Structure formats: C-alpha cells, structure tokens
Amino acid sequence: MIGRLWRLTRGQVRVRITGASLPRFLNLCAFHSLTLRRMKRTAWNEMYATMSIADFRALRRYMGRTGCRVHIVRRRGAPFLAARLRPRWALWGGFLLLALTWWVLCTRVWAIETQISPALSEAEILSQLEDMGVHIGAPISSIDTHRIRWRILQLQPNMTYFALNIRGNSVTVLASGDDPPTALFDQDAVTKVVAARDGVIKNVHALDGQAVVQAGDAVKTGDTLISGLVPPTREEGDYHLAHAHGEVEAYTLRTADAARALHVEEKVYTGKVRRQYALAIGNKRLNLYIGSGIAGGTCDKITEEKVLRLSDSVVFPVSLIVQTYVFYERLPAEQTADQVRVDMISRALGSIAADMDGMVTDHSETLSEENGAAVLRMSVHAIEQIGVEALDDSEIPPPEPEADEAVPP
Numbered sequence: 001m002i003g004r005l006w007r008l009t010r011g012q013v014r015v016r017i018t019g020a021s022l023p024r025f026l027n028l029c030a031f032h033s034l035t036l037r038r039m040k041r042t043a044w045n046e047m048y049a050t051m052s053i054a055d056f057r058a059l060r061r062y063m064g065r066t067g068c069r070v071h072i073v074r075r076r077g078a079p080f081l082a083a084r085l086r087p088r089w090a091l092w093g094g095f096l097l098l099a100l101t102w103w104v105l106c107t108r109v110w111a112i113e114t115q116i117s118p119a120l121s122e123a124e125i126l127s128q129l130e131d132m133g134v135h136i137g138a139p140i141s142s143i144d145t146h147r148i149r150w151r152i153l154q155l156q157p158n159m160t161y162f163a164l165n166i167r168g169n170s171v172t173v174l175a176s177g178d179d180p181p182t183a184l185f186d187q188d189a190v191t192k193v194v195a196a197r198d199g200v201i202k203n204v205h206a207l208d209g210q211a212v213v214q215a216g217d218a219v220k221t222g223d224t225l226i227s228g229l230v231p232p233t234r235e236e237g238d239y240h241l242a243h244a245h246g247e248v249e250a251y252t253l254r255t256a257d258a259a260r261a262l263h264v265e266e267k268v269y270t271g272k273v274r275r276q277y278a279l280a281i282g283n284k285r286l287n288l289y290i291g292s293g294i295a296g297g298t299c300d301k302i303t304e305e306k307v308l309r310l311s312d313s314v315v316f317p318v319s320l321i322v323q324t325y326v327f328y329e330r331l332p333a334e335q336t337a338d339q340v341r342v343d344m345i346s347r348a349l350g351s352i353a354a355d356m357d358g359m360v361t362d363h364s365e366t367l368s369e370e371n372g373a374a375v376l377r378m379s380v381h382a383i384e385q386i387g388v389e390a391l392d393d394s395e396i397p398p399p400e401p402e403a404d405e406a407v408p409p
Contacts, residue, residue, distance in 0.1 A: 007052065008076060009077065010054070010078075011075075011077030012051065012077050013050070013051060013056050013074065013075050014076070015049055015051060015072055016070070016073050017048070018045055019066065019067050021068055022041075022045065022047055025066040028062055028066055034051065034055045034059055036050070036051055053077070053079065056070075105169055105314065105316065107140055107169075109143070109171050110137070111136075111169065111171070111307065111315040112135075112171050112172075113173070114175075115172065115174050115175070116173065116174075117175060119158065119176075119178055120156065120158065125173070125175060128151075132151060134164070136317070137282055137317070143166065145166070148164055149164060160176055162175045167312070168311070169315055170315050189391065190241040190243065190393075191228055191391055192209065192224050192225075192227050192389070192391075193246055193387040193389060194223060194225060194387070195220065195223045198218075198220050198252065199218075199219060201218075201249075202250055202251055202383060203215055204225065204226070206226045207245050208245055209228050209244025211227075212224055212225065213225050226246050226248070227394065228244040229242075229395075240396070241396065246387060248385065248387035249383055252356075252358075252381075252383075253380070256378045257378075258378075259373045260376075261373050262340070262369065262374055263333075264334075265331065266331055266332075268329050268330075272327040273325065274325040275325070276288075276325075277321065277323075278321040278323070279321070280318070281318055285321070298330060299327040299328065300325070300326045302323070303323050303324075305321050305322075306319060307319040335374075344367070344374065344376045349363065352382075358385055359382060360380055360381070360382045363379065363380045364378070365378040
C-alpha cells in the first residue's frame with residue numbers, strides 16, 4: 001500500500017508496446033534496470049506495461065535499437081494532476097487562503113473562557129490580562145503563562161488560585177479567591193469584646209481576656225462582654241492588659257417590616273417575535289439588520305451567541321449573534337395578602353439570616369392589607385454570636401499602698 005502511494009506520488013504511465021522484437025525490448029529494459037510492472041501481452045507483436053515517469057524518459061534514449069514503438073495510453077499520479085490544475089489560479093488561491101487561515105487560527109487566541117469566583121472582579125482580571133497581552137487576536141507564542149500567573153497573584157491579594165490554560169486557540173482563565181478580610185487589630189493591641197446588638201447571654205467563651213458577663217445577663221449594643229484588663233490570678237499577682245477575643249452567644253430579637261403592592265401588572269405575551277442577526281469577527285461586530293438594537297414597546301430581549309468551532313480547542317474568530325425580542329403587554333391584576341404571604345415571609349427570613357452569624361430559632365409575623373398593599377411585620381428569635389472586637393482604653397490600676405506596721409507603746 002505504501003509502495004503504491006509512493007509510485008502515484010512520483011507519477012506513472014500505462015504504455016502500449018508494438019513491434020516484432022518484443023523480447024529484444026524486454027532484454028533492453030532489464031539491461032538498463034528499467035522496471036516494467038503489470039505486463040500483459042495481447043498479441044505476438046503487442047503488449048501493455050506500467051512504468052514510472054523517470055523510466056519512461058530513460059527509455060526514449062534506447063528505443064531506436066529495439067525496433068519497437070511505445071505509446072502512452074494512460075497517465076496517473078500527482079505530477080499529471082498538478083499539471084492539469086496549474087492553470088486554475090482560483091483553486092490555488094483558495095488553497096493558499098485556506099493555509100493562511102489555518103495558520104492564523106492555530107497561532108492566535110480567538111476565544112477566552114472564564115471560570116472566576118464571584119468574590120473576584122472578572123472585569124478587573126480580564127483588564128489586567130489584556131495589559132499583559134492576553135486578548136483576542138494575541139499570538140499564542142507570546143503568552144508566558146508562568147509569568148502572567150505570578151503577576152496576577154501579586155495584583156490580586158485576595159486570589160487563592162489562578163491558572164491560564166491554553167488549548168488549541170482558546171484560553172481558559174481559572175481563578176478563585178476569598179472575600180476581602182475584615183480589618184483586624186494588631187495582635188499586640190489591647191482590645192475588648194463588645195456586644196454588636198442587644199440580647200440575653202447564652203454562653204461566653206473567652207479565649208483571652210476577662211469575661212465580665214455570664215449566662216442570663218441582658219446586654220445592650222456596645223456593652224463590654226470580655227475585658228482586656230485581666231485581674232491577678234494569685235494573691236501577689238498584678239493586673240495585666242491583653243488582646244481579648246472569644247465567642248459570645250446570645251438570644252436576640254430582630255424585627256423586620258416589609259410591604260408589597262397588591263395592585264400589579266402582569267405580562268401577557270402577544271405572540272409577536274422579532275429577531276436580529278449580527279456577525280462578530282474578532283473584536284469587530286457587523287450588524288445584519290437596519291436600525292438599532294433597541295426594540296420599541298415592551299419586550300423581553302434574549303441574546304444568543306453561536307461560535308463557529310471545529311472542536312473544543314479550535315475556535316474560529318467568527319460567531320453569529322441572534323437577538324430575539326418577545327413582545328408582551330402589561331395588564332392590571334389583583335392579588336390578595338394570602339397569595340403573597342409565603343413569598344414575603346421567605347424573603348424577610350432570608351434577608352435576616354444573611355445578616356447574622358447564628359441561626360433562627362422561632363419567628364412570628366402579622367400580615368395585613370393597608371392602602372392597597374400587603375404589610376408584613378415580623379419578629380425573629382435567634383441564637384447568634386454578638387461579640388466583636390474593639391479597642392480597650394482600660395488602664396492598669398495603681399497598686400494599693402501598704403499598711404504601716406503598728407509601733408508598740
């Protein structure tokens with residue numbers, strides 16, 4: 001199979017040999033190492049054979065000695081195909097354009113996908129990557145992933161992981177991080193733990209400092225729970241200042257008020273749908289519609305982008321953008337307080353739970369209709385951690401004066 005492909009690449013001809021001296025012709029070919037294949041004798045003075053182009057050209061020098069004549073009946077192989085296609089400039093131009101397109105596709109970045117944690121700013125990271133040369137149309141050979149990773153981790157102090165993966169002509173940005181840390185006091189600073197809100201103490205766990213409240217005590221916002229002034233622990237000991245910290249759980253009461261209009265408008269779709277198409281080539285956009293992309297009237301706008309790709313890693317810098325407008329009308333509708341009760345309670349509880357470090361234990365609510373609106377008043381009982389650190393301005397008390405010894409009369 002490989003030998004046949006190689007012979008077709010070099011080119012071969014099928015010839016018809018005629019003459020009274022066919023044995024003499026064969027002896028001449030054997031003497032000069034001219035290879036004949038697929039020989040077939042059809043008459044005493046006629047035969048057919050296949051030979052390469054090089055052997056056929058060499059044969060022409062010896063034909064006068066054989067008394068035979070050779071005629072080409074068929075040509076096969078790449079040289080003859082190239083000769084037939086040589087005048088077709090449009091075809092060769094198409095091949096050249098295809099090769100150039102393939103080179104541009106494989107050597108430049110044409111797709112950037114992101115998997116970035118919500119705690120990080122995606123727009124900021126992409127802007128920084130663009131400044132480092134990672135953008136649509138950038139040469140892949142110029143992207144140094146190790147240098148970019150080191151630089152990005154410097155620019156994003158909250159980032160815990162970053163990776164830049166290149167597959168084909170697409171780049172995937174992977175990044176995760178934590179929320180910015182809250183301001184912390186110096187570990188050598190004298191601090192105390194105060195109440196962040198009103199409550200009744202459930203338990204106190206002082207890791208450092210002196211607890212000044214106990215279970216069952218009622219505290220208000222700002223009251224000291226754990227003091228940074230620690231009294232002596234032995235008879236001749238001294239007071240000392242500490243960086244107080246710990247956890248203080250308390251029973252708390254939170255309230256929430258919410259209102260929702262009962263006279264609303266509902267969407268009723270009319271069945272009218274309008275579509276607009278656009279082509280995105282690299283960073284350029286070509287609108288295939290007349291006018292702007294703003295549709296008149298009330299409608300939902302749905303945008304889809306269909307990227308032309310050969311595989312997951314080879315992407316063409318061309319995408320079709322489809323903008324679909326689904327039109328609707330707003331019609332008035334009436335609701336009752338009972339219909340919105342569950343949703344209002346769920347939203348209020350979710351808002352309160354998101355703002356606490358603890359859990360909800362019980363809640364009670366009242367729902368009424370006032371001036372065309374549903375009014376919710378909710379009371380939430382919870383157990384939460386209310387201790388927060390604050391600077392402590394306590395000072396070590398001066399030592400008590402020693403009593404003078406009594407002098408006997």
